[in-house]
Amino acid sequence: MAQAASDVGSSSRGDYDASFGGAQAVKGRSPSQLFWARFRGDKFAFVGLGFIIILTLIAIGAGFISDLVGHEPNEVFVSGDTGMLDDFGLPNGPDMSRSFYFGADTAGRDLFVRVIYGTRTSLTIALVATGISVIIGVLLGLAAGFYRGKVDTFISRSTDVVLALPVLLLAVGLAAACSGRDGCLGGLLKPGLFLISLIIGLFSWPYIARIVRGQVFSLREKEFIEAARAQGTGDWAIMWRELLPNIVAPIIVYSTLIIPANILFEAALSFLGAGVPPEVPSWGRMLSEASGIFTTAWWMMLFPGLFLFLTTLSFNLLGDGLRDALDPRTATR
Amino acid sequence: MRRKLRLIAIIAVLGMVTAACAAADDGGGSDSGDEQQGEVTQGGTLKAALISDVADAFDPHKSYYTVNWGFYKCCLLRTLLSYNGLPTEEGGNEPLPDLAADQPEVSEDGTEWTFTLKEGIAYAPPLEDTTVVAEDFVRSFERLADPKASEGGYAFYYSIIEGFDDFSDGKADTISGIEAVDDQTVKFTLTDSYGDFGMRLAMPATAPLPEGVADGHVRDYGRFLVGTGPYMFEGSEDLDFEAAPEDQKPVSGYKPNRSITLVRNPSWDPETDDLRPANVDRIEVEIGGTEEDVANKVDAGDLDINLDGVPPAQQIREFLSDPEREDQVQAYPSDAVRYISFNLAEPPFDDINVRKAVNAVIDKDGMRRLRGGPQFGDIAGHIVVDGLLDDELADYFPYGNEDGTPDVEGAQEFMGESEYDSDGDGVCDAPECKDIFAVTDQADPYADQAALIEDSLKEIGIELEVQALERDPMYEKCNDAGAHVAICLGPAWGKDYADATTFGEPLFGSVAIGPDSCCNYSLVGAPADLLKENDYDVTEVPSADDKIKECDTSAEDERVGCWAEFDQMLMEEIVPWVPYLFDNRVEVISDRVENYTFDQFHGGMALDHVGVSE
Numbered sequence: 001m002a003q004a005a006s007d008v009g010s011s012s013r014g015d016y017d018a019s020f021g022g023a024q025a026v027k028g029r030s031p032s033q034l035f036w037a038r039f040r041g042d043k044f045a046f047v048g049l050g051f052i053i054i055l056t057l058i059a060i061g062a063g064f065i066s067d068l069v070g071h072e073p074n075e076v077f078v079s080g081d082t083g084m085l086d087d088f089g090l091p092n093g094p095d096m097s098r099s100f101y102f103g104a105d106t107a108g109r110d111l112f113v114r115v116i117y118g119t120r121t122s123l124t125i126a127l128v129a130t131g132i133s134v135i136i137g138v139l140l141g142l143a144a145g146f147y148r149g150k151v152d153t154f155i156s157r158s159t160d161v162v163l164a165l166p167v168l169l170l171a172v173g174l175a176a177a178c179s180g181r182d183g184c185l186g187g188l189l190k191p192g193l194f195l196i197s198l199i200i201g202l203f204s205w206p207y208i209a210r211i212v213r214g215q216v217f218s219l220r221e222k223e224f225i226e227a228a229r230a231q232g233t234g235d236w237a238i239m240w241r242e243l244l245p246n247i248v249a250p251i252i253v254y255s256t257l258i259i260p261a262n263i264l265f266e267a268a269l270s271f272l273g274a275g276v277p278p279e280v281p282s283w284g285r286m287l288s289e290a291s292g293i294f295t296t297a298w299w300m301m302l303f304p305g306l307f308l309f310l311t312t313l314s315f316n317l318l319g320d321g322l323r324d325a326l327d328p329r330t331a332t333r
Numbered sequence: 334m335r336r337k338l339r340l341i342a343i344i345a346v347l348g349m350v351t352a353a354c355a356a357a358d359d360g361g362g363s364d365s366g367d368e369q370q371g372e373v374t375q376g377g378t379l380k381a382a383l384i385s386d387v388a389d390a391f392d393p394h395k396s397y398y399t400v401n402w403g404f405y406k407c408c409l410l411r412t413l414l415s416y417n418g419l420p421t422e423e424g425g426n427e428p429l430p431d432l433a434a435d436q437p438e439v440s441e442d443g444t445e446w447t448f449t450l451k452e453g454i455a456y457a458p459p460l461e462d463t464t465v466v467a468e469d470f471v472r473s474f475e476r477l478a479d480p481k482a483s484e485g486g487y488a489f490y491y492s493i494i495e496g497f498d499d500f501s502d503g504k505a506d507t508i509s510g511i512e513a514v515d516d517q518t519v520k521f522t523l524t525d526s527y528g529d530f531g532m533r534l535a536m537p538a539t540a541p542l543p544e545g546v547a548d549g550h551v552r553d554y555g556r557f558l559v560g561t562g563p564y565m566f567e568g569s570e571d572l573d574f575e576a577a578p579e580d581q582k583p584v585s586g587y588k589p590n591r592s593i594t595l596v597r598n599p600s601w602d603p604e605t606d607d608l609r610p611a612n613v614d615r616i617e618v619e620i621g622g623t624e625e626d627v628a629n630k631v632d633a634g635d636l637d638i639n640l641d642g643v644p645p646a647q648q649i650r651e652f653l654s655d656p657e658r659e660d661q662v663q664a665y666p667s668d669a670v671r672y673i674s675f676n677l678a679e680p681p682f683d684d685i686n687v688r689k690a691v692n693a694v695i696d697k698d699g700m701r702r703l704r705g706g707p708q709f710g711d712i713a714g715h716i717v718v719d720g721l722l723d724d725e726l727a728d729y730f731p732y733g734n735e736d737g738t739p740d741v742e743g744a745q746e747f748m749g750e751s752e753y754d755s756d757g758d759g760v761c762d763a764p765e766c767k768d769i770f771a772v773t774d775q776a777d778p779y780a781d782q783a784a785l786i787e788d789s790l791k792e793i794g795i796e797l798e799v800q801a802l803e804r805d806p807m808y809e810k811c812n813d814a815g816a817h818v819a820i821c822l823g824p825a826w827g828k829d830y831a832d833a834t835t836f837g838e839p840l841f842g843s844v845a846i847g848p849d850s851c852c853n854y855s856l857v858g859a860p861a862d863l864l865k866e867n868d869y870d871v872t873e874v875p876s877a878d879d880k881i882k883e884c885d886t887s888a889e890d891e892r893v894g895c896w897a898e899f900d901q902m903l904m905e906e907i908v909p910w911v912p913y914l915f916d917n918r919v920e921v922i923s924d925r926v927e928n929y930t931f932d933q934f935h936g937g938m939a940l941d942h943v944g945v946s947e
Contacts (some may be wrong), residue, residue: 033522074784074787074788075779075788076699076784076785076788078696078698078699078702078703078785079696079698079702079737079738080696080698080699080738083699083702085699085702085703085706086706087706087707088447088649088650088653088705088706088708089646089702089703089705089706089709089778090646090647090650099715106777106778106781107703107780107781107784107785108699108702108703108781108785109784181873190370224928243506278784278799278801279784283629291644292625292645292777293645293647295647296647296650297812306801
């Protein structure tokens with residue numbers, strides 16, 4: 001009965017049936033072929049992927065686009081012939097004839113160019129912060145699941161502790177403490193994108209760690225692990241060569257799903273003034289700058305907000321699609 | 334120590350000055366006042382708002398805050414001399430007799446000032462049977478000299494009275510330079526001729542203090558304040574000074590951080606007071622809320638004015654674009670200057686040519702636009718605000734263009750003459766011009782202004798590394814000679830009273846170098862040992878001490894000329910700053926307010942001159 005209900009409700013399930021339920025689905029297929037066949041049918045995930053590819057191109061080509069427009073991200077157009085602020089200091093809106101496609105912000109900077117550069121910031125955070133949390137999460141998850149016992153207890157409780165922390169407050173504090181001219185930890189951490197990525201990464205690994213631990217927990221009882229152990233393979237080699245390749249799929253899925261959370265985390269930090277340095281364009285900071293003035297300068301809220309929304313939505317759609325395609329069981333939920 | 338106090342005080346003031354004293358020129362209708370004079374509605378309740386409470390809870394000996402001074406001046410305290418509550422061009426910076434029957438008699442050498450008091454001025458209830466006598470001034474100055482009672486205040490302005498410091502240090506039982514000759518006569522003896530002493534006696538801290546009122550209230554005298562102005566705190570009549578100080582209940586009309594309610598003082602006799610029309614019956618001030626919030630209420634007529642905030646740019650634009658409402662926006666010079674300060678001992682700003690180049694390349698019009706445009710002030714070409722120099726230097730723009738636009742070619746010429754531009758192409762090529770340590774305020778619009786400054790400086794090859802701090806830490810950092818801040822982007826300075834001396838020693842005197850003193854961020858006149866102590870490679874910086882001394886002790890009629898010379902000397906021979914804006918205070922009033930007048934003394938609406946229509 002659950003099967004029937006989900007058949008009606010889920011398009012991906014429907015596509016799945018279309019691909020595999022037919023009479024021709026008798027050929028043997030490799031896992032990647034199976035994955036591709038399932039994923040291909042998920043239109044939403046495809047749109048998400050498409051948008052992410054476009055964003056990536058935008059992020060890479062930000063400098064080129066900025067040259068085309070003729071405005072630098074931190075160049076100000078305050079007064080004189082090129083000025084974008086009126087006699088009351090309020091910014092002018094979108095003006096195609098002057099190549100201010102998204103209008104100007106309160107400092108007289110080109111919002112279009114800044115939103116474009118903001119893509120770079122968000123994707124860098126997405127990559128680096130998520131990378132950090134995946135590395136930490138996978139290592140700890142593997143260790144906990146493989147060794148069990150005290151190691152597991154220690155790691156799992158640590159995970160609980162990190163999950164229980166008031167993450168945003170702590171991150172704001174950390175970011176503020178390290179945002180001084182000399183950074184923190186004796187100058188080891190300088191304010192900038194990496195610092196923010198690190199802070200975000202340090203708080204989002206528990207999700208990965210839990211998933212990995214659970215997977216390893218069941219996998220390590222399987223025969224092929226027993227076999228490897230019987231051959232005298234070391235712990236490290238078992239984890240690295242036998243276990244890890246088998247949990248790549250869930251890692252990819254959950255990494256994709258924490259990317260939007262990390263992007264929003266950076267936006268929240270920047271919104272609160274504890275994010276990336278002011279000269280680095282960030283959607284969160286742009287939204288914060290717009291908050292007091294958006295009744296007059298709606299463009300300052302609309303464009304960065306739209307990009308942030310579409311980006312997180314795309315990663316979520318992609319993540320969902322990947323999950324459905326890689327792990328058919330979840331799709332039937 | 335006194336100077337240390339001063340630092341904190343001035344920062345507190347500027348916190349407000351910068352927030353509150355935003356300035357513009359003649360955006361509004363300064364004429365509305367005179368036309369309606371005489372037909373102002375009497376009675377009614379004025380409803381005002383404060384975003385944050387006045388500091389020091391209304392203790393006049395402690396309060397170093399212009400918004401608080403506004404309440405004293407209009408309503409609560411009368412002093413020997415005071416002002417007429419009007420703008421500069423209508424005499425608002427001229428001290429006039431208030432409790433004094435006439436202007437003082439000053440001795441030939443300028444050191445003895447004798448005042449005769451008006452007779453029969455009574456204090457507000459519960460002291461309605463007590464009249465002001467000369468001894469009350471002596472008492473007030475003695476409390477002012479007590480470092481505890483005047484903590485955070487401006488007692489240092491009265492060190493020029495003979496014996497004031499000795500009394501303060503506990504070395505004397507009386508202040509030798511203040512004498513109650515008889516009940517109606519008080520005489521001050523000064524250590525030297527100070528032509529601005531009259532203005533110092535128009536400050537609220539010098540108001541007479543009746544016997545017994547402040548006893549036991551070192552910390553909380555403000556809520557037991559009894560003055561002679563046209564208004565008093567509601568519930569003043571219930572004060573009981575017979576009870577032990579700890580058993581006394583404070584006035585009901587002032588609830589710190591919540592509200593202030595002023596009502597008419599029945600003891601006040603309009604016949605004795607030419608300075609205060611006192612039209613409304615009652616003044617209610619609610620404390621708290623956001624600027625947007627208050628602006629909306631003013632818009633709707635639920636509140637009449639925000640006394641300490643800056644109206645949102647959207648509201649100003651909306652009102653000024655509407656002929657029906659444009660006279661609800663009022664803008665007057667607040668006698669404050671906004672500037673960028675160089676550290677004369679820190680490369681590359683140890684080179685005067687670099688400092689001149691920066692002066693020429695800064696987009697002052699842009700800086701003003703980011704503050705809200707022309708309503709918010711006049712472009713500054715020099716340091717002392719025009720209002721204190723009788724406009725003598727109003728046309729003096731040694732760098733850049735008069736309209737505030739940058740002069741890039743001129744700037745590059747200056748830079749070309751600098752030791753930091755080896756090929757003389759007008760763009761700095763020395764490593765000292767990269768990653769220059771700059772500090773600014775993180776609040777709006779300083780961050781936007783910093784972006785503009787950075788953009789402008791690229792023209793002459795200077796690259797800043799800007800650190801944005803909260804306001805107080807910013808001032809502390811810029812004031813700390815040991816912090817090596819090369820350029821401070823966010824400071825502002827307002828007058829305390831209308832003499833340019835308040836723009837002299839505290840800003841450019843060698844005694845005003847921090848961190849133990851204030852506010853000579855540029856290190857003008859720093860002695861060699863101080864530079865060495867703070868690890869500067871530069872061993873010598875120019876000094877302005879001699880000129881400051883000369884102007885400080887000059888007679889009343891020579892002062893303006895002297896300070897104008899001082900200003901020009903600074904701008905041409907020392908160049909410690911880029912002054913960019915003579916600030917305006919911009920206020921938006923509700924359509925109930927009649928006869929708006931700007932009180933030049935404190936830099937805001939004169940609450941005693943306005944009326945409200947019902």
